Amino acid sequence: AGAVATYDCGLPALSASNVPRPSGAGGALTVLSWAGRKAAVTYTFDDGNSSQIAHYSELAALNVPFTFYLQTNKTEATNAVWTTALAAGHEIGNHSQSHLQDPAESVANTDVDAATQFIISHFGVTPYTFAAPWGSAIYSTVASTRFLINRGVANGLVLPNDSTTPFKLPCYIPPDNASASLFNHEVDDARNRGGWKIVLVHGFKGGAD
Numbered sequence: 001a002g003a004v005a006t007y008d009c010g011l012p013a014l015s016a017s018n019v020p021r022p023s024g025a026g027g028a029l030t031v032l033s034w035a036g037r038k039a040a041v042t043y044t045f046d047d048g049n050s051s052q053i054a055h056y057s058e059l060a061a062l063n064v065p066f067t068f069y070l071q072t073n074k075t076e077a078t079n080a081v082w083t084t085a086l087a088a089g090h091e092i093g094n095h096s097q098s099h100l101q102d103p104a105e106s107v108a109n110t111d112v113d114a115a116t117q118f119i120i121s122h123f124g125v126t127p128y129t130f131a132a133p134w135g136s137a138i139y140s141t142v143a144s145t146r147f148l149i150n151r152g153v154a155n156g157l158v159l160p161n162d163s164t165t166p167f168k169l170p171c172y173i174p175p176d177n178a179s180a181s182l183f184n185h186e187v188d189d190a191r192n193r194g195g196w197k198i199v200l201v202h203g204f205k206g207g208a209d
Contacts, residue, residue, distance in 0.1 A: 033160040033194065034160075034194075034196065038191050038194060039187075039190040039191040039193070039194055039195055039196065039197070040190070040195075040196040040197070041186075041187050041190055041196070041197050041198075041199065042067065042196070042197070042198045042199065043064065043066050043067070043199045043201070044066070044067045044068075044069060044093075044131060044151060044171070044198060044199065044200050044201070045066060045067070045068045045069065045200075045201050045202070046069045046071075046095055046131055046200060046201075046202050047069070047070075047071045047074070047095060047099070047202060047203075048068060048069075048070040048071055048072075048074055048076045048077050048079075048082070048095070049076065049202060049203040050076050050203075051203035051204040051205065052068065052203060052204070053076060053079050053081045054204070055204050056081045056084070056085065060085075060088060065089055065090055065091070066085070066090045066091070067090070067091040067092075067093050067129065068082065068085060068090060068091070068092055068093065069093040069094065069095035069129075069130075069131040069151075070082065070092060070093070070094070070095055070115070070118075070119065071095045071096060071097070071098075071099045071115075071133075072095075072096075072097045072114070072115040072118040072119065073097045073098050073099075077118065077122075078122065082122075082123060083123060086123060086125060091129070092119055092123055092125060092127060093127050093128075093129040093130060093131060094112060094115045094116055094119065094127040094129070094130045094131070094147065095115070095130070095131045095133060096108075096111050096112050096115050096133050096139075097111045097112070097114040097115040097118065098111050099133040099134075100133060100136075101133065101134045101136060102134070102136050102138065103136075103138065104138075105138055105141060105142065108138050108139060108142045109142055112130070112139070112142050112143075112146065113146075115127075116146070127147070128147060128148050129147055129148055129149050129150075129151070130142075130143045130146070130147040130149070130150045130151070131150070131151045131200075132150055132151065132152050132153070132168075134153070135152040135153030135154065137168075140152075140165070140167040140168045141167075143167050144167045147167075148166070149166045149167065149169055150166070150167040150168060150169065151169045151171055151198060151200070152168045152169060152170060152171065153171060153173065153200065154168075154170045154171075155170060155171070155172060155173070156170025156171075157170065157189070157190060157193060157195040157196065157197055158170065158195055158196040158197075158198070159193065159194065159195045159196075160194065160195075169198055170198065171198040171199060171200040172186045172197060172198065172199050172200065173200045173201075174199070174201065183199070186199065
């Protein structure tokens with residue numbers, strides 16, 4: 001099994017002993033949903049498709065951070081555009097090596113870990129989020145020991161303090177030839193309801209896939 005993802009926050013490590021307890025009273029903290037904003041929207045792109053590469057310049061021009069979930073056994077996974085995306089502040093996430101639809105857990109573990117190692121070796125970053133191929137349920141189990149979240153493919157909106165599991169996050173998948181108004185409707189709905197809308201896009205016209 002893979003190790004649980006850890007993050008180095010850059011703060012000095014505490015000494016092993018003789019550390020005084022913090023002073024002051026506990027509590028009195030308020031958690032702000034969506035960092036104090038009315039809602040949240042995340043745009044994710046699956047598979048590392050050639051059409052995403054072909055249209056990366058248009059995406060970059062929007063000045064919006066994206067998450068690109070790479071399937072790492074594809075030729076496109078080695079394209080220099082992903083290094084450019086990282087340098088611009090976008091995220092590279094794990095979408096498995098082989099995009100298996102319903103593998104045994106042991107097979108899924110190996111395949112997902114291979115994708116993580118590919119991303120580390122090619123881009124010098126550790127992927128902390130995952131997108132389940134085909135939305136298969138087995139990846140919820142796999143992701144829970146390796147990543148902070150797993151995005152599925154079921155439609156839905158995440159609301160503050162609801163019962164959504166972080167290892168099966170819902171998303172909105174636009175239909176073919178979706179208009180801007182359809183995207184706007186989803187964003188407006190999230191804003192009106194105070195939720196988090198995750199958008200999943202696979203590709204665009206102008207690429208092989």
